[in-house]
Amino acid sequence: MRRTKITDVLKSDAIGSEIVVKGWVRTRRGNKQVNFIALNDGSTIHNLQVVADVEVFGEELLRRVTTGASIAVRGELAPSQGTGQNVELLARTLEVIGDCDVNEYPLQPKKHSLEFLREIAHLRFRTNTFSAIARVRHAMIFAVHSFFSSKGFVNIHTPIITASDAEGAGEMFQVTTLDLENIPRNEEGKIDFKEDFFGKATNLTVSGQLEGELAAMGLADIYTFGPTFRAENSNTSRHLAEFWMIEPEMAFYDLNDNMDLAEEFLKYLIQYALDNCSDDLQFLSSRLEEEEKNKKADERSMELIEKLKFVLNNEFIRLTYSEAIEILKESKPNKKGQFKYQIEGYGADLQSEHERYLVEKHFKKPVILTDYPKEIKAFYMKLNDDNKTVRAMDVLFPQIGEIIGGSQREENYDKLVARMQEMHIPVEEMWWYLDTRKFGAVPHSGFGLGFERLLLFVTGMGNIRDVIPFPRTPKNAEF
RNA sequence: UCCUCAGUAGCUCAGUUGGUUAGAGCGGCGGACUGUUAAUCCGUAGGUCGUAGGUUCAAGUCCUACCUGAGGAGCCA
Known part of the structure; x- marks a missing residue:
């Protein structure tokens, strides 16, 4: 059976039909009778709630359904008994495709700082x-x-x-196939780009x-x-x-x-x-x-x-540089000396603070x-x-x-x-x-x-x- | 590249004028709970305090250098 994308499942009104979903586990919670698995496959920001009967699947299998693990679930689409979602998937079969050791997996079911996620950019697609x-x-x-x-x-x-x-x-990045340990030189002692791949110095655009x-x-x-x-x-x-x-x-x-x-x-x-x-x-x-x-x-x-x-x-708003200079010259922060760079008149290069004043304060x-x-x-x-x-x-x-x-x-x-x-x-x-x-x-x-x-x-x-x-x-x- | 701030548990942070054994929340693990929503409750493990020097009887705390990150500036899209 072909997998259905979660975005389509959540839009579906085919209550009672049997479907297969595959994705990555966000969280699992529950008690001795029933487990709830929040499943995401990247097709939408929303998770699908998978309901798994503990007696049917056994604690040993469900223990492997950890945050980050990938699973496949075949089940029946049903109206949700809970309040957070309209539909949920009642699992008939559940397979762990790829285990995920929670002691090593850096993503936890909690808020992470953007700085931290930047350090694990290879995994942040899962957030x-x-x-x-x-x-x-x-x-x-x-x-x-x-x-x-x-x-x-x-x-x-x-x-x-x-x-x-x-x-x-x-500034440009140089592109070369010259041996950096042994750069060819011409008679003047300069780098001989005639020896380089393109026969001249090249850069990235x-x-x-x-x-x-x-x-x-x-x-x-x-x-x-x-x-x-x-x-x-x-x-x-x-x-x-x-x-x-x-x-x-x-x-x-x-x-x-x-x-x-x-x-x-x-x-x-x-x-x-x-x-x-x-x-x-x-x-x-x-x-x-x-x-x-x-x-x-x-x-x-x-x-x-x-x-x-x-x-x-x-x-x-469309205005000329000269008009902008006039506005800035007459502006409060300029008269009060609040700009780091005072606007004297025509010719001044506009600094970030001036552009921000025009956009965020003056014209909005x-x-x-x-x-x-x-x-x-x-x-x-x-x-x-x-x-x-x-x-x-x-x-x-x-x-x-x-x-x-x-x-x-x-x-x-x-x-x-x-x-x-x-x-x-x-x-x-x-x-x-x-x-x-x-x-x-x-x-x-x-x-x-x-x-x-x-x-x-x-x-x-x-x-x-x-x-x-x-x-x-x-x-x-x-x- | 310049200025400012920061770096302490897996993550987010607290840690007093330098002073005994470095704390919390979250996450993990174990347990409890008949449908949860970042579940809740009880218990538990987990640290070379960014790195290298220095000052001191004593440094997470003070000084120096370096590394990394953030915010701002310059350059620009």
């Missing part, structure tokens, strides 16, 4: 919190493709190994954008969704060395079109989560409330589902900041007519900060080359990128969404290491 996050993560992956596909965007796999380090998006732009200059609307690597020594709850990024790139889009798409995209994803992950979101919401119950009322975050709906139902909703000074942004962003600012946009979310960074791209060949020279980008190496500005150049725009940052927001989790199964951070590549 409510991480199975819920994994299911939401899957739903969001699916929704990303669904959104773009429905709009006629073409998904492009950009290379993971690249030879260009001109992106300037951060920090962004698929440049290749994405090439694809957009023929397919018009494309998106990438792939792993991204940054070798920055960042130790924060918002950074990973290996993360997943979504980068759409659209021909004939200006910055306003770009902002419209970004806002529509984020709202689509949030709506998809609400529509398809309600059980898991409900669980994550309660978990968050439990975690924050000792905090003062004004330090607690908004209830998770309420927060998601709030973002859906409100327009994102997502904010899209545009038109930053060119000095603090990347070379490829389109220069405004003022010659001072570029058509950049950062989408700022409460708690997370920058969730999206994007821009309209500079499509004018001469202006782009001038910017590259100013910023010491090797122009010759980038001939292929510049070619798109020589042959039928069009205005175009795009952005990058940090997938794990999106998940932080949707799940309400506080640490990015908890929304990816196996986080890669400085000094940590376990599992």
Whole structure:
């Protein structure tokens, strides 16, 4: 008999029918007559209550039904006599598939700290919190493709190994097959990358954008969704060395079109989560409330589902960098000297505290900041007519900060080359990128969404290491 | 990388101005209980106090270095 998934069992009204379920034991309790086994198979946050008659199965077998053990149960679906669930499974046969020694098994039927679970990331899929996050993560992956596909965007796999380090998006991981114990040198005594696998120095990608732009200059609307690597020594709850990024790139889009798409995209994803992950979101919401119950009322975050709906139902605030500077300059914390970095006027780089003030205190909703000074942004962003600012946009979310960074791209060949020279980008190496500005150049725009940052927001989790199964951070590549 | 805080039982923590034999809750194990819901009740085992030095008659407690983790900053998505 084929196993039925617990999510289907719990939705089933086939009372009296015989089914087989398989899964992992969460807890077992009971007395001399009857045992109750909470069984979970990962298909839902909810457990199935299996009722086992002690006389039928014997204490010896039931003793092996420990927390963490895997079992198969054939039985009859019945209305529950208890109050915690509608249906339960009256066991006819029970088989222990894999025993689990409770003295060694680290997961106990109790609350564990997220820090502890991170140390046993290979087992944390078996917890409510991480199975819920994994299911939401899957739903969001699916929704990303669904959104773009429905709009006629073409998904492009950009290379993971690249030879260009001109992106300037951060420190890169080197990729090499050279013998590190015996590195070949050229006449000048420098490392001879001609001997390396690709015949030149290569790295893991920090962004698929440049290749994405090439694809957009023929397919018009494309998106990438792939792993991204940054070798920055960042130790924060918002950074990973290996993360997943979504980068759409659209021909004939200006910055306003770009902002419209970004806002529509984020709202689509949030709506998809609400529509398809309600059980898991409900669980994550309660978990968050439990975690924050000792905090003062004004330090607690908004209830998770309420927060998601709030973002859906409100327009994102759009304002320019210069407007933001004016607001910040006149703000109370700035006048009272409460900012660590005082805002004097145009030119200042916005610190986290300033972004947080705008999003969390002043507007109390997502904010899209545009038109930053060119000095603090990347070379490829389109220069405004003022010659001072570029058509950049950062989408700022409460708690997370920058969730999206994007821009309209500079499509004018001469202006782009001038910017590259100013910023010491090797122009010759980038001939292929510049070619798109020589042959039928069009205005175009795009952005990058940090997938794990999106998940932080949707799940309400506080640490990015908890929304990816196996986080890669400085000094940590376990599992 | 910088700043701050933390590391004591399987887990979460308490441990006073340095002073005898380091405690609790949960979890485990044994027992009780005719349907439980993180069951409940009774009993029980379990510790090189992160590591290495140092100060002292005496260090879980004070000092130094290192390791690990968390929060914040920078970098960014």
